[in-house]
Amino acid sequence: MSIRLGELAEAVGAELRGDPEIAIQGVGTLQRATEGQLSFLSNSAYRRYLAETGASAVILSEEAASDCSVATLVTDNPYLTYARAASLLFPVAEAAPGIADSAVIAASAEIDKSASIGPCSVIGERVRIGADVVVGPGSVIESECEIGEQTRLVARVTLCHRTRVGARCLLHPGSVLGADGFGLANDQGRWVKVPQLGRVWLGDDVEIGANTTVDRGALEDTILHDGVKLDNLIQIAHNVEVGEHTAMAGCAGVAGSTKIGRNCTIGGQTGLVGHITIGDNVHISGAALVSRSFPKAGYYSGNLPAMENSAWRKLIARLRRLDDMAKDLKLLKKKVKSLTGESFK
Amino acid sequence: MSIRLGELAEAVGAELRGDPEIAIQGVGTLQRATEGQLSFLSNSAYRRYLAETGASAVILSEEAASDCSVATLVTDNPYLTYARAASLLFPVAEAAPGIADSAVIAASAEIDKSASIGPCSVIGERVRIGADVVVGPGSVIESECEIGEQTRLVARVTLCHRTRVGARCLLHPGSVLGADGFGLANDQGRWVKVPQLGRVWLGDDVEIGANTTVDRGALEDTILHDGVKLDNLIQIAHNVEVGEHTAMAGCAGVAGSTKIGRNCTIGGQTGLVGHITIGDNVHISGAALVSRSFPKAGYYSGNLPAMENSAWRKLIARLRRLDDMAKDLKLLKKKVKSLTGESFK
Amino acid sequence: MSIRLGELAEAVGAELRGDPEIAIQGVGTLQRATEGQLSFLSNSAYRRYLAETGASAVILSEEAASDCSVATLVTDNPYLTYARAASLLFPVAEAAPGIADSAVIAASAEIDKSASIGPCSVIGERVRIGADVVVGPGSVIESECEIGEQTRLVARVTLCHRTRVGARCLLHPGSVLGADGFGLANDQGRWVKVPQLGRVWLGDDVEIGANTTVDRGALEDTILHDGVKLDNLIQIAHNVEVGEHTAMAGCAGVAGSTKIGRNCTIGGQTGLVGHITIGDNVHISGAALVSRSFPKAGYYSGNLPAMENSAWRKLIARLRRLDDMAKDLKLLKKKVKSLTGESFK
Structure with missing residues (x-):
């Protein structure tokens, strides 16, 4: 399957900046795409790969467009636009009735x-x-x-x-x-x-x-x-x-x-x-x-995230004594109150 | 499959209060059962549906029986009795040998x-x-x-x-x-x-x-x-x-x-x-x-139940400092003891 | 399948101490193995079963060898040696092409x-x-x-x-x-x-x-x-x-x-x-x-290990108040510092 970039832009509703005649036959990541492939940028962590991508075109947002050295399809939601473009390029194989x-x-x-x-x-x-x-x-x-x-x-x-x-x-x-x-x-x-x-x-x-x-x-x-x-x-x-x-x-x-x-x-x-x-x-x-x-x-959210085992063992041991800590704290507050004469809170 | 209520009561060992000739063809929840259906009450949270149930009969315990406006099958364990009644009404389909x-x-x-x-x-x-x-x-x-x-x-x-x-x-x-x-x-x-x-x-x-x-x-x-x-x-x-x-x-x-x-x-x-x-x-x-x-x-039991993410983040941050808290508490106890002259516990 | 113990020792690279002519037909745990079976000791918790094992031979480490009353295959890694021996005794059934x-x-x-x-x-x-x-x-x-x-x-x-x-x-x-x-x-x-x-x-x-x-x-x-x-x-x-x-x-x-x-x-x-x-x-x-x-x-590691439900409920309640505890502790430190005049840490 090969689609002209101009056609693709129209089909997915993105703004094309570049040559509409470029032929797109596949997709790839910014880092590994090669000629004829379409890529996309939706996670800003990958923005650094834009300048040197081997892709023939990239789907991205307005904000990132200036960093890109190849043709772009500019859109508000690059991941969604990519989903649609990839679905056009790779239709699900039809099963014989x-x-x-x-x-x-x-x-x-x-x-x-x-x-x-x-x-x-x-x-x-x-x-x-x-x-x-x-x-x-x-x-x-x-x-x-x-x-x-x-x-x-x-x-x-x-x-x-x-x-x-x-x-x-x-x-x-x-x-x-x-x-x-x-x-x-x-x-x-x-x-x-x-x-x-x-x-x-x-x-x-x-x-x-x-x-x-x-x-x-x-x-x-x-x-x-x-x-x-x-x-x-x-x-x-x-x-x-x-x-x-x-x-x-x-x-x-x-x-x-x-x-x-x-x-x-x-x-x-x-x-x-x-x-x-x-x-x-x-x-x-x-x-x-x-x-x-x-x-x-x-x-x-819930759960306790994993940590180094030694820290975890110490934490669990402390948790087993949390009730004692709370009781000590209560007693301390009482004692300090009697020393200072001030109500605690 | 249709079973007379009297027969059903006998088969499952429950006390019938109501007309033994009622024909039961199915089962339903208290809220949605309709005529000809049998329902049950085993979770007291649903007791409020008893008065207005459309079921033709309800399996329930002695204690709840007075709330019910239709025929009842009274039993010590309504859920178990229901299991038996439903098994009679809906036998597993036999497979052809x-x-x-x-x-x-x-x-x-x-x-x-x-x-x-x-x-x-x-x-x-x-x-x-x-x-x-x-x-x-x-x-x-x-x-x-x-x-x-x-x-x-x-x-x-x-x-x-x-x-x-x-x-x-x-x-x-x-x-x-x-x-x-x-x-x-x-x-x-x-x-x-x-x-x-x-x-x-x-x-x-x-x-x-x-x-x-x-x-x-x-x-x-x-x-x-x-x-x-x-x-x-x-x-x-x-x-x-x-x-x-x-x-x-x-x-x-x-x-x-x-x-x-x-x-x-x-x-x-x-x-x-x-x-x-x-x-x-x-x-x-x-x-x-x-x-x-x-x-x-x-x-x-174990595990930390989920909570609002902001509260969870704060809790996890506190947990990471629990060891420091325990050490502070120990030091405080020592200081307060030296101030008051009393042994701490 | 029956293999002579001497052959087995050679095939798995273990040192044989005992009669090489013993015929091995199977494997078993130290507790339950019977004549003709090979056993192994890799978890020291089971060492106490060595003396009375009914196995005809046991794979174990040098350190444990003296406790054993039957023939031994001595090796650095008994579990690995056992894996190899068992694979020889019980080859995977071949499927017909x-x-x-x-x-x-x-x-x-x-x-x-x-x-x-x-x-x-x-x-x-x-x-x-x-x-x-x-x-x-x-x-x-x-x-x-x-x-x-x-x-x-x-x-x-x-x-x-x-x-x-x-x-x-x-x-x-x-x-x-x-x-x-x-x-x-x-x-x-x-x-x-x-x-x-x-x-x-x-x-x-x-x-x-x-x-x-x-x-x-x-x-x-x-x-x-x-x-x-x-x-x-x-x-x-x-x-x-x-x-x-x-x-x-x-x-x-x-x-x-x-x-x-x-x-x-x-x-x-x-x-x-x-x-x-x-x-x-x-x-x-x-x-x-x-x-x-x-x-x-x-x-x-992570996660909170299970405990008695009553202790867990108390712990979770304490955890929900951990932030309060930390704040109390901070205030206490301030008050005690003002009483003693010493900086806290």
Whole structure:
């Protein structure tokens, strides 16, 4: 694929400064791009590479444009503009419509003719698959699932029975939607399974990372609204609800019945306890333990960052005596008050 | 499925207060249940929905019964009673016995005639599969595995060679039992693999969550005793042993050779270091780091809960100076003692 | 398999003290080994079992040799010597060369005749598979992947397009190499996907645990150098680079563009934020949050170990008032200084 720079600028809505006839065939980082490649600057830490880049053109903001020695595409949001340009240069490979010979399809499944069903995939009774859907190799779609148009299951995805996936979703390998939630009642020390009767319901434009799991609801559904993006190895428990355009980084976990608002970002390895509510526009750092509701927009953090082991050991020892310190301090205040005669605060 | 309320009460051992002829066809939450549905109250936070529920009957405790305007099933443990009632109303779908055409079965495998082997599953030499077992689509059972009666592998489960699974177990999609433990010896900076020669051994009534991994033992077996319940994305390392009826929530991890007692609960994302011992009836919060043995029954916690980022930054800065604070405090105590002439404590 | 002890000693380079004619058929722990089995002592905690072991021979260090009542193989590094001996006694089962009937192979794939391609695996266009490679059942290898000689994909492994795996690697079930990195640009509250155009590049002798995920790079590659060992359920984000012979334990996570040096060890559940640099020979405890670069060799830790819940609640309450304590302390110092007339430190 080769695109003229002028055409590219127009397609992505950036202001071109330079020769519109330059042919762009690929993309690269500022440090390593070569002739014919497009680069971008969105993190100012890389600005020093602008002057000597081998790229044929660079996407950047007005503010940085003067540092650049090659053609530029000037825009307010260079990373977004880059995303669009790269999508034009590298369109997702189209899958050939049709059903692979080795796929096993239940008689009552309704599969659009434009859909592509990969080898060794298994599709159950009454499944409905929309136009231009791609079900990659080795996937298992249990009975009564529904997949909206243009959604892509890359490979080895599992949808358990009655899972609903919207349009234009992207499900990465190994992801499992609709396994039973972890519902157990205790009978004198033995666990009795609580049937998990809800579904997983995904809106449109949802992305699910590799080996991520989203459990079906206990009674009502587990819901990921339009535009939710989950990275790899995330666990979403039963009856969680995640609002529009919220993104979570890898290894995060959300316990049962927690509601998360829209336009939130949740850092990697962060865990949320069950039955809490997170408002819209909440941002949580990585590796945090969220133990209560944060209804208000804001930035929240937790955890103790790593340090040299010797310093950490000393800190932990001090923490174990923090209660003693507090008591000593209280006593000291009393004594000093009696010495000075002044009230302490 | 429709069941008369009187019949249901008898089957689950609850006291019926109301018309035994009411037909129950489904279940629902107190807030959303409609006519013909059964609901339950086990968390007192939802008691306020009792008066106006649209359910035809509610399972609840004696104490809450008077608040309810519809028929009730009174019981000591409403959640357990609900679990039983829902299991009667929604029995697990039976799989048709037999072997799918696309399954690949080794000649020496012994598969009970009542078992159901799904499409695109692969079963190795000398595997033994008991009565009424379901091996869902896309599963791989390596050689010499053994699966007890009524166990269900939902889909895309992997059992590595010689894994032993008891009766009535439930293994969710993507789970992997019996992969090599992480055993490495160091040879002057290079890792040399230590053969992992033990097995994974599961008792009866064990549940394994989606994408959970249980490694085979190095020399002896990794053992999950009867009734152990593991949620999704849990890692159990080689030679771990987990006692009867212990449950672990999602994303927990247990390092090698650790022994966990019976009737424990381990919170989500909690990690246990290797070579420690956890007693019976130990309960550990989520996101805790268990760095030493807890042989005694009790409730244990760790981790610093998330807070506003500004407060967290201040706290971390204070923690970095905690040692200085402790030293100042010691000096102050000495000075005050010399001022007052009194011994400090 | 049975090996004479004399032969074994020579093969692993240990000094034999005892009868070279003893036949060794297996291995076992000091506590449980029986006649014909070889055991080893590498952790001094088990030294007390030496005197009464039922093993026919024990691998140990000079220092411990005198405690042992049976034949010994004396060596500087007993665990390493054991690894070698066990590998001789239990060689990995060879897979029969050839392509299973149920495998689906693209016409342009180049597969060495000595390779073994398991049932229900799917291999894409222009894939190149080297000599003695084993692709276990249910694996999916997308187009243009390359797999070096003697590498083994145990079962149900996914390699996304253009992934490069070196020689003698071992990829456990459910692992996913080359899924898209988590690259998103924000367009007024909506996420726009940033195409992930790099690859995953694995050196030789790399081991990848069950259900571990390694994402493809955004522009350049995600790289795991020779001898890297990853345990289960680890997440490696786009453009991470891990140096030779670095090992990571289960459930660790590394965010995007972070570089880790060689010969490091990373504990289980430890998380590294993105865009940082970890030097060579860095060792990080489990469950740590690495929030900044550690360029220097050393031992680093974080996190608050679990304790009794009542003590933890008290500690967290104290921590919430740590700022007040620091302020009180400052005031006290001032007051005591005014009483004593001495400068405080």
